[in-house]
Amino acid sequence: MTLMAAVDASVKVAGLQDLTIHRSVSSIPFAGRYRLIDFALSNLVNADINSVGIFASQPFGSLIDHIGVGKSWDLDRRKEGLFFLPTTHQNGGIATVGSFRDFEEHLQFFEKSRQTHVVVTSSFVAGQLDYKEMLAHHLASGKDITEAVGASGSLKSYILSRRLMLELIRSYREKRILSIEDLVNLKKAPYSYGVYEYKGYFAIIDSIQQYFKESLGLLDENNRRLLFLPQAPIYTKVKDEPPTRYLNGSNVSNSMMANGSTILGNVKNSIISRAVTIGINASLDSCIIMQKCTIEENCELAYVIADKDVYIEKGVKLIGTADRPIVLRKGERVTKEDSQ
Amino acid sequence: MNEKVVAMLLAGGQGSRLKSLTYDIAKPAIPYGGKYRIIDFPLSNCTNSGINTVGVLTQYQPHALHRYIGLGTPWDLDRHQGGVTMLPPYAEIDGIKWYAGTASAIYQNINFLTSCEPDYVVILSGDHIYKMDYEKLVEYHKEKQADVTVSVLEVPWEEASRFGIVNTDEDMNIVEFDEKPEKPKSNLASMGVYVFDWEKLERYLEEDNNIEESTHDFGKDILPKMLKDQQKMVAYPFKGYWKDVGTVDSLWEANMDLLDPSAGLVLHDPAWRIYSSNPQLPPQVITKTGRVQGSMVNEGCVISGTVKHSVIFQNVLVEKEAVVEDSVVMSGTKIGRGAHLSRVIVPPDVTVPENYRLLEPAAGITLLTQDLIDSWKESGQQ
Numbered sequence: 001m002t003l004m005a006a007v008d009a010s011v012k013v014a015g016l017q018d019l020t021i022h023r024s025v026s027s028i029p030f031a032g033r034y035r036l037i038d039f040a041l042s043n044l045v046n047a048d049i050n051s052v053g054i055f056a057s058q059p060f061g062s063l064i065d066h067i068g069v070g071k072s073w074d075l076d077r078r079k080e081g082l083f084f085l086p087t088t089h090q091n092g093g094i095a096t097v098g099s100f101r102d103f104e105e106h107l108q109f110f111e112k113s114r115q116t117h118v119v120v121t122s123s124f125v126a127g128q129l130d131y132k133e134m135l136a137h138h139l140a141s142g143k144d145i146t147e148a149v150g151a152s153g154s155l156k157s158y159i160l161s162r163r164l165m166l167e168l169i170r171s172y173r174e175k176r177i178l179s180i181e182d183l184v185n186l187k188k189a190p191y192s193y194g195v196y197e198y199k200g201y202f203a204i205i206d207s208i209q210q211y212f213k214e215s216l217g218l219l220d221e222n223n224r225r226l227l228f229l230p231q232a233p234i235y236t237k238v239k240d241e242p243p244t245r246y247l248n249g250s251n252v253s254n255s256m257m258a259n260g261s262t263i264l265g266n267v268k269n270s271i272i273s274r275a276v277t278i279g280i281n282a283s284l285d286s287c288i289i290m291q292k293c294t295i296e297e298n299c300e301l302a303y304v305i306a307d308k309d310v311y312i313e314k315g316v317k318l319i320g321t322a323d324r325p326i327v328l329r330k331g332e333r334v335t336k337e338d339s340q
Numbered sequence: 341m342n343e344k345v346v347a348m349l350l351a352g353g354q355g356s357r358l359k360s361l362t363y364d365i366a367k368p369a370i371p372y373g374g375k376y377r378i379i380d381f382p383l384s385n386c387t388n389s390g391i392n393t394v395g396v397l398t399q400y401q402p403h404a405l406h407r408y409i410g411l412g413t414p415w416d417l418d419r420h421q422g423g424v425t426m427l428p429p430y431a432e433i434d435g436i437k438w439y440a441g442t443a444s445a446i447y448q449n450i451n452f453l454t455s456c457e458p459d460y461v462v463i464l465s466g467d468h469i470y471k472m473d474y475e476k477l478v479e480y481h482k483e484k485q486a487d488v489t490v491s492v493l494e495v496p497w498e499e500a501s502r503f504g505i506v507n508t509d510e511d512m513n514i515v516e517f518d519e520k521p522e523k524p525k526s527n528l529a530s531m532g533v534y535v536f537d538w539e540k541l542e543r544y545l546e547e548d549n550n551i552e553e554s555t556h557d558f559g560k561d562i563l564p565k566m567l568k569d570q571q572k573m574v575a576y577p578f579k580g581y582w583k584d585v586g587t588v589d590s591l592w593e594a595n596m597d598l599l600d601p602s603a604g605l606v607l608h609d610p611a612w613r614i615y616s617s618n619p620q621l622p623p624q625v626i627t628k629t630g631r632v633q634g635s636m637v638n639e640g641c642v643i644s645g646t647v648k649h650s651v652i653f654q655n656v657l658v659e660k661e662a663v664v665e666d667s668v669v670m671s672g673t674k675i676g677r678g679a680h681l682s683r684v685i686v687p688p689d690v691t692v693p694e695n696y697r698l699l700e701p702a703a704g705i706t707l708l709t710q711d712l713i714d715s716w717k718e719s720g721q722q
Contacts, residue, residue: 032623033639071413072620219625228622238618240414242607243374243638243652252632258623259375259639262608271623 003049004115009123010057010093015207018327023062026123029290032258038236039126045073046232047131051080053109055102057093072235097122097156098180100172118165120180122156127202134196143194150198201226212325343459347391351466352399357587365404368466374638374651376616379466383415384614389474393422397445414615444556447545458538465532470582481535487571491533491578503529514573581605592705595651595668684708
């Protein structure tokens with residue numbers, strides 16, 4: 001029994017709007033150096049799945065830039081490998097995972113495959129789902145569709161046979177079901193539904209609050225130990241950044257730091273992405289700073305999410321709360337006048 | 341550049357003064373700067389200079405290098421045309437052609453060069469740390485209508501007698517080579533970076549091969565012979581950071597230079613990136629008890645102790661109450677609780693036990709090998 005995979009990168013998540021103006025949910029930066037889709041893709045390739053279709057809808061420029069030909073995931077193959085499968089619908093993407101309309105547009109991907117079973121997965125869950133184990137469980141259970149469920153809910157990953165997948169794509173209009181997720185939630189007859197119990201760490205990123213909470217949750221060593229397994233690496237696009245520099249007078253504690261940054265100020269309880277500059281006497285507490293941001297000297301930030309390329313001029317003070325972090329959109333420039 | 345430039349990168353050196361760091365790997369493969377290997381610098385210089393045909397000549401312990409460079413993907417050298425070609429010694433009907441000297445290494449691969457059809461050949465060394473635009477060097481060579489151009493660096497006068505010194509006239513024409521002179525007449529040191537017109541190089545390599553007493557070395561044989569024959573030889577004045585790391589002390593110094601902005605080597609430079617093979621590791625974490633000052637730290641590290649003025653490679657654990665200062669810690673190393681390291685280079689994958697102290701602090705830099713650690717354990721000082 002062998003697996004192919006359909007990754008839903010077109011799903012719309014209403015609660016993440018501030019971070020998805022220029023990108024899909026799947027390419028939201030997470031954990032300092034990753035994009036959300038890295039976790040889904042890495043889980044798949046770590047289970048030796050070599051035929052992976054990414055179903056995307058606009059805007060997917062950032063996603064294409066990130067994925068390329070799939071080299072970072074070893075998916076640049078002669079035979080099979082990575083398939084980028086965008087929808088032609090103007091308003092592609094629905095609110096549940098595994099849209100049959102998207103799959104229907106690329107029916108050939110499923111028809112031409114050699115594999116017997118299909119993984120359908122979301123692209124906004126970070127975890128370490130073992131698809132080999134899940135497939136074994138699925139086969140042993142004899143159910144038609146198996147859903148991965150963890151302690152705090154569904155991972156929105158499903159396994160079903162390719163034959164059933166084709167049947168569903170051909171009959172979804174008449175059955176009036178939009179997606180795999182809807183089908184499983186409604187438990188439509190005549191199919192049988194099983195659950196694969198997932199015991200590891202996972203984070204569902206479906207709102208800004210969740211994004212904030214789960215990001216800072218990685219400062220807990222136990223979570224990191226469960227997410228970053230040496231035997232199952234999380235792969236991402238490589239950037240050739242030099243190691244991060246901590247200058248004299250800087251003070252960093254309880255923080256996760258990606259490469260290529262230059263730290264002169266104070267950082268605690270925060271996640272700092274690649275190539276960030278934090279100026280002298282700036283203080284950051286409980287912040288998520290994405291790549292290429294600049295925080296100038298004497299800034300005071302707490303509970304702030306700064307998207308890529310945000311520039312915060314000197315002396316700016318921004319204080320959010322854990323429930324309502326301040327979100328700065330991609331490329332925004334904040335001056336002292338703005339923040340008063 | 342319309343004319344074709346091929347780079348030949350000499351990477352066969354042993355670097356025996358680097359002790360156990362080079363027991364298993366050639367000198368160009370030595371880890372440097374928190375994530376690089378020394379050979380990343382000349383390779384990245386080639387890529388950034390638009391040279392995309394590169395031959396890498398290996399001989400001593402080549403496996404790590406061959407595996408590391410692979411198809412040349414990290415340096416964008418996986419090309420249909422050109423790209424990187426690994427050139428270890430090989431056997432022919434006449435026997436195995438070992439590389440006796442720098443010139444013989446190139447001579448043995450003359451067929452490779454001929455097949456590349458170059459106009460100019462740039463000879464590089466795989467064990468120097470510097471950022472250099474070879475395109476400018478080749479342009480200079482063309483402007484001067486030289487047969488060979490030698491890149492030179494101004495060194496402090498008091499150190500000039502340690503280098504191969506190049507004496508020039510006011511137009512930078514080379515008039516004399518002075519190998520490690522007692523009384524240097526100039527402070528321009530050869531960097532071991534040369535540009536040759538291919539035809540001239542081919543002719544002189546052939547000639548040199550037939551001279552029995554030759555050591556087949558560019559500096560000792562080829563260049564002096566060309567000077568004697570009154571070929572047009574010019575010096576190209578390079579300005580910037582350049583370091584040949586031959587010893588444990590100089591490897592340590594070169595790492596410390598990265599922590600000193602006035603030293604002149606900047607890695608945070610998007611316009612001239614140094615490419616390297618990137619392991620897929622999570623970001624580094626500085627924990628609640630961790631403290632990092634004046635240092636560089638790479639991905640995958642977890643720092644719970646104190647790190648001061650040090651370069652820390654990927655996947656290093658520094659446990660609580662451990663102190664690392666003025667040191668270079670290579671990848672995969674674990675530094676146990678309460679250990680105290682100062683002025684050391686820790687080779688890859690070493691486990692430093694809890695409360696470790698150097699037995700006798702040395703004057704220079706200590707290479708903290710597993711042997712040293714074992715003898716500390718036996719001494720019962722823990």
